[in-house]
Structures are given as C-alpha cells and as structure tokens.
Amino acid sequence: MQHCYDYPRPAVTTDIVVFTLRNERLSVLLIRRARDPYAGYWALPGGFVEPDETLERGALRELQEETGLTQVYLEQLYTFGEPQRDPRGRVISVAYLALAPLEALQPVAASDAAALDWFEAEHLPEMAFDHRDILALARARLRAKLNYSTLAFKLLPETFTFHELQRVYEIVGEQELDKRNFRKFIRSLNVLQETGETRRNGAHKPALLYRLAGSAVIYHDRQGT
Amino acid sequence: MQHCYDYPRPAVTTDIVVFTLRNERLSVLLIRRARDPYAGYWALPGGFVEPDETLERGALRELQEETGLTQVYLEQLYTFGEPQRDPRGRVISVAYLALAPLEALQPVAASDAAALDWFEAEHLPEMAFDHRDILALARARLRAKLNYSTLAFKLLPETFTFHELQRVYEIVGEQELDKRNFRKFIRSLNVLQETGETRRNGAHKPALLYRLAGSAVIYHDRQGT
DNA sequence: ACAAAAGTGTTCTCGATACACCCATGC
DNA sequence: GCATGGGTGTATCGAGAACACTTTTGT
Numbered sequence: 001m002q003h004c005y006d007y008p009r010p011a012v013t014t015d016i017v018v019f020t021l022r023n024e025r026l027s028v029l030l031i032r033r034a035r036d037p038y039a040g041y042w043a044l045p046g047g048f049v050e051p052d053e054t055l056e057r058g059a060l061r062e063l064q065e066e067t068g069l070t071q072v073y074l075e076q077l078y079t080f081g082e083p084q085r086d087p088r089g090r091v092i093s094v095a096y097l098a099l100a101p102l103e104a105l106q107p108v109a110a111s112d113a114a115a116l117d118w119f120e121a122e123h124l125p126e127m128a129f130d131h132r133d134i135l136a137l138a139r140a141r142l143r144a145k146l147n148y149s150t151l152a153f154k155l156l157p158e159t160f161t162f163h164e165l166q167r168v169y170e171i172v173g174e175q176e177l178d179k180r181n182f183r184k185f186i187r188s189l190n191v192l193q194e195t196g197e198t199r200r201n202g203a204h205k206p207a208l209l210y211r212l213a214g215s216a217v218i219y220h221d222r223q224g225t
Numbered sequence: 226m227q228h229c230y231d232y233p234r235p236a237v238t239t240d241i242v243v244f245t246l247r248n249e250r251l252s253v254l255l256i257r258r259a260r261d262p263y264a265g266y267w268a269l270p271g272g273f274v275e276p277d278e279t280l281e282r283g284a285l286r287e288l289q290e291e292t293g294l295t296q297v298y299l300e301q302l303y304t305f306g307e308p309q310r311d312p313r314g315r316v317i318s319v320a321y322l323a324l325a326p327l328e329a330l331q332p333v334a335a336s337d338a339a340a341l342d343w344f345e346a347e348h349l350p351e352m353a354f355d356h357r358d359i360l361a362l363a364r365a366r367l368r369a370k371l372n373y374s375t376l377a378f379k380l381l382p383e384t385f386t387f388h389e390l391q392r393v394y395e396i397v398g399e400q401e402l403d404k405r406n407f408r409k410f411i412r413s414l415n416v417l418q419e420t421g422e423t424r425r426n427g428a429h430k431p432a433l434l435y436r437l438a439g440s441a442v443i444y445h446d447r448q449g450t
Numbered sequence: 451a452c453a454a455a456a457g458t459g460t461t462c463t464c465g466a467t468a469c470a471c472c473c474a475t476g477c
Numbered sequence: 478g479c480a481t482g483g484g485t486g487t488a489t490c491g492a493g494a495a496c497a498c499t500t501t502t503g504t
Contacts, residue, residue, distance in 0.1 A: 002229040008276050009234040012317055051233050051315050055306035079304045079319050081280035090276050092237055094304050180458070181494065203503030204455040405485070406467065428476035429482040
C-alpha cells in the first residue's frame with residue numbers, strides 16, 4: 001500500500017548516540033551496516049519514526065529493536081537535515097543522546113553480536129552518513145553539560161563510590177581532578193544520599209556507596225573542574 | 226501531482242521564534258491565522274521544508290516570505306514531534322530561534338500588516354498549536370545563553386552604546402544590573418571595539434559607540450550578572 | 451609490616467558583588 | 478546653573494585551585 005501526498009515529504013528518522021563507560025573509556029554503541037548505502041560501515045542505531053509515536057518513543061523503540069537496550073537516559077540532541085546527507089533521498093534525522101551504565105547494557109549480547117559493537121569515542125571506525133558529525137556533537141554536548149548538570153550520574157549504576165563518580169568526570173572531561181576539591185564540589189550540589197553500604201574492591205579500605213537523590217537531572221551553576 | 230511512498234511520512238515544517246527589543250520589552254513576531262485549524266489564533270512564522278533546502282535555509286525562506294525579514298541571526302532550538310500537535314495530521318516541526326535589532330526589521334511593514342504583529346513576551350495572545358511551548362523554550366534558551374555567550378549582541382544594531390547593551394541584558398535577564406560591574410564584565414570578554422563615534426541622545430553627555438569584534442557568537446564561561 | 455585505595459582541611463587567588471561621585475551636554 | 482544620562486574605582490566575599498597526610502583493609 002502506498003501513501004500519497006500533494007507535496008513531497010522527507011523521511012524522518014531518529015539516530016541515537018549511546019554513550020557508556022567501558023574499560024575506563026567513553027564508548028559508543030554502533031551497528032555495522034549490512035546493506036548499501038555504506039555497506040560495511042558502522043552507523044548509529046536508529047530508524048524511521050512511526051506515525052503515532054513521539055520522537056522520543058521512536059528513538060527508544062529503535063534502540064530496543066536494534067540493540068535490545070532499554071532503561072537508558074535519553075535527551076534530544078539536534079536535528080540534522082542536510083538535503084544530501086543520505087544518498088537515497090531526503091532524510092531528516094532527529095538525533096538523541098543516550099547515557100547508561102555498562103551494567104544496564106548487558107542485553108546487547110542478546111542481539112546479533114556480529115553486527116553490534118562498542119567503540120571508544122577516541123577510536124571510531126569508518127562511519128556511515130554524517131554519523132561522525134552527530135557523534136562529535138553528542139560528545140561535545142555531554143562534556144559541556146557535565147559542568148552544569150548532574151548528567152554524569154546517568155553513566156553510573158544506582159549506587160556508586162565517590163571515586164567512580166570522579167572517574168566519570170575525569171574520563172568525559174579528559175582531565176584529572178583533585179580528589180578533595182572534587183568531593184567538595186559534589187557535596188555542594190546537595191544531591192547525594194549515603195546508602196550506609198560499603199564496597200570492598202581489593203586489599204583496601206572499603207568505599208562508601210552513594211545514591212543520587214531523585215532521578216531527575218539537576219542543573220546548577222557551579223563548575224566541576 | 227501526487228508523491229507516493231511505501232510508508233507514511235510526517236510533514237516537516239520549521240517554526241521561527243523571532244525575538245527583538247521593542248519599547249524596552251522582549252517581543253516576538255507572530256502571524257494571525259486566517260484559516261482553520263486555529264483560525265484567528267496567532268502563530269509563529271514558518272512552513273514546510275522543501276526537498277532541496279537545508280532546515281536553516283527553509284526557516285530563512287519562510288521568514289522572508291511571510292514577514293519580509295532577512296538578515297536575522299538564526300539558530301536551531303528544538304524539534305517538536307508530538308503526534309497530536311497538529312490536528313491535520315503528523316507534523317514534525319524544527320523550531321528556530323531568531324534574533325535581530327528592531328532597526329533591521331522594518332521590512333515587516335512591507336507585508337500584510339493586518340496579519341502580522343509584535344507581541345511582548347509577557348503578554349502573548351491565544352496561540353495556535355504548541356507554539357506557546359515553543360516560545361517558552363526559546364525564551365528560556367535565550368535567557369540562559371546570555372550568561373555564557375555573546376548572543377545579546379544579536380539584538381543590537383552594528384553600533385551601540387554601553388547602556389543599550391546593558392539594557393539588553395537587563396530586559397532579557399529580567400533583573401537590573403550595576404553599571405560599573407556590567408562594564409567590567411563586558412570588557413573582560415574582549416569582544417568590543419570602539420568606533421570612535423559618539424551618539425547624542427538628549428541634553429546629556431554623548432555616549433561612545435561600540436562595535437562587536439567579529440560577527441560570530443562567542444562562548445565564554447563568566448557570568449553576566 | 452606494607453601496599454593500595456579511602457578519606458579529610460587549609461591557604462591562596464581571582465572573579466563576582468556592592469557601593470558613590472564627577473563629567474559633559476542641552477536647555 | 479541645573480537636570481540628565483555618561484562614565485569611573487575600591488573594598489569585600491566566596492568559589493575554584495593547589496596541595497599532603499592519616500585511615501582502613503588484605504595479604
């Protein structure tokens with residue numbers, strides 16, 4: 001069945017940049033394209049928006065279908081609409097930024113593993129369409145928002161140590177931070193709850209575990225550096 | 226002639242929030258809708274994206290066609306895609322934020338004056354679709370960006386006095402600022418050029434006129450408060 | 451006892467804020 | 478000469494940055 005309109009319409013897709021921390025590296029989930037155009041290249045997960053879903057629902061659905069992921073934090077990034085960005089015709093893509101702790105992302109193994117992989121943001125493969133640009137923007141946005149929001153917590157599981165949180169800021173921000181200043185900074189945000197639990201890692205003093213108070217991303221004005 | 230596709234496609238439009246300062250008030254340009262849906266309501270200028278133009282070009286073209294405006298600063302704001310936002314069917318709108326000094330906007334008079342008007346951001350009429358939400362977001366974005374960019378200058382003509390610049394920050398930020406601190410703040414950005422000219426306004430000391438060095442919006446980290 | 455990570459305070463610098471007076475002009 | 482807006486400097490406060498040692502645990 002064909003769908004006909006009086007004027008030409010672009011196709012609308014979502015593309016999702018899923019970031020997580022893996023082996024102490026900022027990493028992105030990519031899918032290897034089996035078909036032309038760009039067969040063999042790697043691409044962001046995503047796909048066409050359906051008639052009755054919001055853009056955000058569409059992004060979540062595609063992510064679920066293509067990667068098995070669910071339970072990720074999602075926010076709109078930017079809309080890419082260069083007429084020539086897809087050789088098949090006019091495709092406008094609403095890009096989303098997604099964040100999740102690696103633990104929440106094990107379902108990745110449930111999908112076709114050959115076609116799905118994590119890549120370090122510093123070592124990207126050849127990418128399809130303008131996906132490298134989208135990724136670069138997502139990374140810049142994430143980095144910028146660390147400094148005035150609690151976005152970093154979305155890369156951690158529900159409970160975490162102070163050191164793990166600091167590593168998020170260090171890895172994403174690409175600079176080492178002073179332990180005492182960092183703790184002072186985080187405490188000044190008043191968003192941490194002690195869980196009372198501790199975690200033993202090795203032959204060391206056990207670390208206190210914390211939890212974020214509330215699940216909303218909070219915006220503040222201080223710098224996290 | 227009909228355009229047919231294998232899957233249904235949404236229509237894609239741009240909507241433009243044009244801000245300017247008028248009578249010391251932040252104001253928006255709106256168009257009165259002649260036809261249903263929302264006949265008689267006011268709406269943001271905008272319209273369908275054509276097959277061979279970028280989203281930004283489409284926004285500029287619609288602005289030109291509907292309001293006669295050209296030479297505005299434009300940046301992408303957000304993409305609105307609720308399935309029910311337009312009663313005629315699925316319409317996804319890429320919203321743009323536009324800024325310009327009132328002087329650059331006189332062409333407004335060239336259009337159908339009955340259907341076009343400026344409204345104070347504080348006193349909006351009944352608006353069509355989700356345009357009130359779009360406008361609210363645009364305003365929040367503008368206000369936030371004042372504090373870490375040179376966006377405010379886009380609301381001023383090429384040359385301006387220090388006091389005019391301060392008024393932009395005060396009106397958009399909705400708070401009065403100290404004259405000396407404000408000058409110190411602006412100077413620390415190192416983006417001002419003296420023109421050497423002065424402007425006489427009334428029975429007062431003439432004010433020095435400045436110009437922004439370069440036309441690009443610059444991002445900084447200091448606060449403008 | 452020692453190796454390794456957890457945890458804690460103080461000092462300094464610099465940007466943000468508060469605040470009051472003289473200057474140039476038109477009438 | 479006076480009313481009006483244009484223009485300038487200093488003192489205080491607080492956040493950001495630099496910096497070193499003690500504590501707890503496993504082996």
